[in-house]
Amino acid sequence: MTQAVIDSARLGPPLLALVGNPNCGKTALFNLLTGSRQKVANYAGVTVERKEGLLRTPAGRRLAVLDLPGTYSLNPHSPDEQVTCDVLAGRLAGERRPDLVLAVVDATQLPRQLRLVLGLQRLGLPVVVALNMVDLARSRGFNVDADVLSRELGVPVVSTVAVRTGGADALLGLLDAQPARAVAAPGRADVAVADPQEDHRRVREILKALGLDAMQAHAFSDRLDRVLLQPLFGPVLLFALLFLIFQAVFAWAEAPMGWIEAGTSLIGDTVAGLLPQGMLRSLLVDGIVAGLGGVLIFLPQIVILFFFILLLEESGYLPRAAFLLDRLMGGVGLSGRSFIPLLSSFACAIPGIMATRTIQNPRDRWVTIMIAPLMTCSARLPVYALLIGAFVPAREVAGGFELQGLVLFSLYVAGIVSAIAVAWLAKRFGTRDRLQTLMMELPDYHWPSLRNLAIGLWQRVVIFMRRVGGIILALTVLMWFLASFPAAPAGASGPAVSYSFAGMIGRVLAPVFEPIGFNWQISIALVPGMAAREVAVSALGTVYALSATAEDTAGALTPLIAASWGLPTALSLLAWYVFAPQCLSTLATVRRETGGWRAPLLMAGYLFALAYLASFVTYRVALACCA
């Protein structure tokens, strides 16, 4: 009963589909039309983002609005464009065919955009043209007459300014004027055949009728590009900008992450104080509260990173950054677009993998996701700090370099070198299709709109909390369960964790890890360390029967492991953490972003193999040298 009501409600309002070239301000118009009433998901079976919203006209009519992926033509060249074409043709499973097409046209880029409109008119669906960015066009001296354009095209044309409140009033009025299904003339029969030459001729005619046959490129963008794409100054500025972003993700997030941590432990302590010692208390404090804290802890970095990415994207600089970095990344078969996601992965692979959404080429995106965990994330730092502090003497070598710092630096380099190697192998042995396509638009620069930034940021937060947060929380509770059950028998002498399932798994794994120098304590600590890499430090503390808070654990552990582990074991564990395959949060994110188990399983498999191999070699070489 309820289901039927929901279904009919979903089918209820007429469906308006927004179609347009990339960078035509389509998403801004979508934001203006639907406000915050948006649902962001993926199309079934593909990793293309699907945005639907609800629009209420002044007269109270309701319309479902679908923001279709940007496309240059109706001959699809990418999964995004395929979705747009399939939805418009009414042949995408699970999607209904739109009742009305809103062709969004950037008034400053009229010639190219009108060709798409001609194509859309051939679909047989009613078309309305939204002439967007008319304010920008006017300020550049092009006055596009909507009435003339409407007469030429034979469909209704309204001017919109998507970045201004009220900028879509004329459009809303038009939608209100009559029933959606009859608001516009259906496609014209006389333009039914797709012929690029003929379309080009038509566009020239239309431009002539509009008096716009001699449009000039944006002079300000030109001047800016002369500086920002300058062979020397351009890259210098880009790296300064990237440095700032990297700093911000790392440094600005530190304080809020500290508050979240403090808040988590405060709530944990409060709950612990209210409940008697026992299983329920342990589940609430160590399972659920710690798990929620473990989800929230990622938020500051995600918000800061996406603030910058959206800012760069909105202003038009992101494609320029990709342009400048294209050669560098091209060496390993990637494009410039992969750079920012990889850089972000130094803070945490999760926002990095989410940022791969800006990569249009599916193969590039896949390889970028695969190598993102090889960038040394901040969660590995506590483990590195513990091991380096315990085993690497603090002394200066080779003219003022600090040996500990040098080891840390080389661990970062090891990650980068492995990423390059993996990307190169993927290029060498991966898809046969060779020549990569770039063909990337460098849109005109414009000021980012605050509303679009806010909505974009909010959507990323919701996606993370709803889709990834749940998995991370569930896994944390699972890890708590494995580490707490069964309880230690009465009068047991060893640490409780070694009697639990985690302990049993650790002991089963011990022979596997023995060849690479890990003792059973390390093997056990690696199991709860799967929830998050840094948990391995406190897990080691638990195994060595220390009862202390996280900060003290490292301090107390340092002399202990320095005395009980050999240097080869420590080096082997460091090598293991360069690859550290056991971050379940990362794997959960990959599963969500790629829409299947193939990518996360392959990732876990290859990282595990690399980690084992690296540790094995490190351990054996170190043993041979120490002997």
Next chain:
Amino acid sequence: MNAPMSPTLAAVPLSDTATGAPMIVAALIDAGVPEWAQRLRELGFIEGETVRVVRRGQPGGEPLAVRVGVSTFALRRAEAACVLVMPAAGDSM
């Protein structure tokens, strides 16, 4: 049948033209991946259109920032090689 302007002896690949020199598209050829020529047409690289290499990336002069009409696109050299052009001056359109 489409009758694009037949490539004349003066036509050269866009990738070989000097930065900043205004050119006219003479023809599109399938020099790389089959769908490239079609794609370039959809982006606006159409016979008779004015094009110009605005910037070349470094190192190695790749990618190219190409102005076509009022738009700018980043193309790899192999992609730009699919666009045959003639000097804009002296060509009657």
